[in-house]
Amino acid sequence: MTWISNSITGLGLIFLTHAGYSAHEHSALYSTSAATLTSISSHGGTTPTVASLPLDISIETIVAIFMICLGLVLGTPELRPIQxxxxxxxxxxxxxxxxxxxxxxxxxxxxxxxxxxxxxxxxxxxxxxxxxxxxxxxxxxxxxxxxxxx
Amino acid sequence: MSSSLLHPPAHLPPSVALKLSQGAPALLRTTPSSISSYSLSSLFRAAETPELWTVYENLMLSCLRTGDEQSAHLCLERLTNRFGADNERLMALRGLFQEAIAEDDAALQIVLKEYETILNNDPSNMPVSKRRIALLKTLTKIPEAITALNQFLESSPTDAEAWAELADLYVVQGMYQQGIFALEEVLLITPNAWNMHARLGEVLYMAAISNDFEANKYLSESLRRFCRSIELCDDYLRGYYGLKLTSSKLLSSSSQSSKQSKSDTAPLPTSTVERLNELATAKLSEIVRRSAGGEKGWTGYDQAEVIAAQALLDQDKVSITR
Incomplete structure (x- = not known):
């Protein structure tokens, strides 16, 4: 049973890393594109709105956290009787x-x-x-x- | 390091004791011969663990039991190097070693004299007073041991071990009343000890057998004690065995005397006793069947106890068919 919990936790960690990396890349890409846009239309007078993260990255983060939780809970040793x-x-x-x-x-x-x-x-x-x-x-x-x- | 070395080895079967003491020379070789707590060299050695000293003490007991006095002496020496010769527990251990190697009763008397000198200098030395009582018991001076134990309990009335020992000494002497009292004191200190509840039930049962006058009172009290031990511990073989024994006895004797009194120790109604008897029979046969079949999770029972339970059930069957 331990390999199931371990693999679920590992997969969750991979997803979490991937989501974090995606978020980082997204913000980096967006800020550079936004910077070029503002330099082109420097006299436009419109301030760029900060775009929120795409929905799929948020979902991936949440799913990854739930998977890690599930993996850790499955991996706990058998509980001792308290009665x-x-x-x-x-x-x-x-x-x-x-x-x-x-x-x-x-x-x-x-x-x-x-x-x-x-x-x-x-x-x-x-x-x-x-x-x-x-x-x-x-x-x-x-x-x-x-x-x-x- | 096996777990059994971390606990007092008195209850272990001889085969395990032999195995432990056979492993003693190897273990003594692998552990460092002396551990000094404050020196530069202790930085480079393995850390000193509290378990090590427990292991030495228990190993010494096992070795003494199997007659390996060399290893036992080595353990004792290492303990003395670490804790000093005037440590109370070590005084008792040294006495134990001398008791074990004593040739005859005269040598034991010398050991007893030594204990008494130690106790004269320091009457509060608990381990040595316990050893003195145990040695009196070894020398079959049971009345003296009982007197000494009573004095000991005057000064330390919360020592459950001493109360249990006193109860055993009384029972050996056939003084069941006093034994029951001492066991009740044990239960005041450790109210959840299911084995002591069963033990009290057994002593009450012995008292009931030897005493015709108040047999029924003792029997129903004994029944209650066994019920309590089962309440504290699921599938407790000893408890169910006692329950079966006492309820059968009560059923066979209640047909002769049926006078009832309303009090806390009143005899139980016959229907209740019958149902308890049926329950005990069912549980005992389940335990015997599963344990004999070696089912997973039912292997912790003592084989001798299972055989005894089987014998009790067989005996019951014979008397029904007859």
Whole structure:
């Protein structure tokens, strides 16, 4: 999906540049032609009216800005749930898989259930029990986790 | 750098802990051995990040767990070089290291003495008082640990972790009343913790099983707690499991006693309990089906929990057909 939004934004930027360039060229051309006109009819006494930009340049500018907006909106990452129960349910249901960012890695600020520390309690960790449990696990022939699961 | 190194590793399965500690020597080699905060050379080195020190601390815990004491000691040394030996958290970490490498109970007693000397000099040292309580628990002196923890909570009553630890110690001792009280204190501090609501529900359920006298009161309270945990967290397997367990128990026991009292903790009407039971069954079977099928977005559940839920559902089916 990102290539769609990127290409829309890019196209919009091209159109915007083109519109700006056109406007610049138009004004340059008009002022020189107006200058020659006034020099020819210098005694005419009529002041040149400043011509407004042609309609197509205005339309191109507006369309380009809308395209850029659309591209940027389409390119935003998926919004996080703002309801507590939906957010909590996502953590429980999907685990780490639900918080993988655009680069394929788990989001750096993903902490899982933030209240899990109330049950694992790192301040009161019983390291000897953990060691003996780990030793028992090794004796049962435990294998390290595969590389993808970390 | 994997995300799991940025969080305390106590809950990780042994396989992940082994993998982390196997990666420890490589990680320790790639990170600079000392980072001095104010010197010319720090301009040319990689910037010091706060994550690095968290990583060292968690890596040390993982290494101690898997028995890789060399890497653990290296982590501890680097932390000491950076923060100084009189840092409160480092005192606790050093104590933890000594606990882990202690040969027997006599060595543990020495560590305990050290903690007490530190606490005599500075009674406000929170990490070391927590370690002392944990060591008392290791030495199976649960009553002493409870007393120490109560004193600790006198001075810092908003420490949810300590309240949760106290609740666990009480439950281990079979003192459910006090455990329930401590868990309610945890919920006063963190009212949105859905796992603690479920935990309170579980303790209430255990109290109901062991106590015939007020079993129904405890059961309906437990049911309410599980409902709250589900309200706070969609598709919470543990919550639905407890809801199913308590509602089935209530349904089977309510047929014997049907006296009702009008109060806040009154037993729920049977029809409500039945509907809750049906809801829990439906939700549990949905979770089990989707998780077993490996559907996208349903893979976060603990496999053991899913199997337990399956067993509960099977047991229910058997009792219906019988």
């Amino acid at each position: 507590w129960r939906v957010w909590a349910g996502k953590i429980e249901r999907e685990g780490e898989d639900g918080f993988i960012g655009g680069d394929g890695e788990v989001d750096k600020y993903y902490v899982g259930n933030p209240f899990r520390v109330l049950e694992s309690r790192p301040g009161f960790v019983d390291i000897r029990k953990q060691r003996s449990e780990f030793a028992a696990w090794v004796r049962e022939g435990g294998q390290p986790a595969p590389a993808s699961k970390s």
